[in-house]
Amino acid sequence: MKAINTLMALVTLKCPKCHKGNMFIHPNMYSFKSTNDMPEDCPCCGQIMKPEPGFYYGAMYVSYALSVALFIPTFFITVYFDLSYIGFLIFFSIITVILSPYFFRVSRAGYLYLFVRYDKSKATCKH
Numbered sequence: 001m002k003a004i005n006t007l008m009a010l011v012t013l014k015c016p017k018c019h020k021g022n023m024f025i026h027p028n029m030y031s032f033k034s035t036n037d038m039p040e041d042c043p044c045c046g047q048i049m050k051p052e053p054g055f056y057y058g059a060m061y062v063s064y065a066l067s068v069a070l071f072i073p074t075f076f077i078t079v080y081f082d083l084s085y086i087g088f089l090i091f092f093s094i095i096t097v098i099l100s101p102y103f104f105r106v107s108r109a110g111y112l113y114l115f116v117r118y119d120k121s122k123a124t125c126k127h
């Protein structure tokens with residue numbers, strides 16, 4: 001159950017420590033001016049969201065893994081519908097463009113989740 005709660009908090013981009021506070025200031029991830037704006041710390045528990053300069057460079061590896069994970073089902077969908085290579089390329093490009101802002105955010109969240117553990121005593125915020 002703990003793993004499911006952590007996974008749900010991750011995909012909804014909540015703070016890794018309290019699972020309540022939002023990791024990003026603006027909920028609309030398709031607002032490209034503000035898609036990477038993060039608070040300095042969690043509004044609920046005070047967890048620092050930017051632990052050190054350049055911390056989120058490691059999130060690129062998470063993003064790469066997500067892109068590869070997206071490639072595999074996309075490939076099988078194109079095989080199932082018997083699309084050509086060009087059809088696959090167009091389909092994969094469209095899916096990638098649509099999901100890129102989410103992958104950007106969930107990669108950052110996932111990378112922070114690698115280093116910060118859930119603390120039940122911090123989950124008292126009502127947000």
Ligand SMILES: [Zn+2]
Nearest residue numbers: 015018042045
């Ligand atoms: Zn928090």
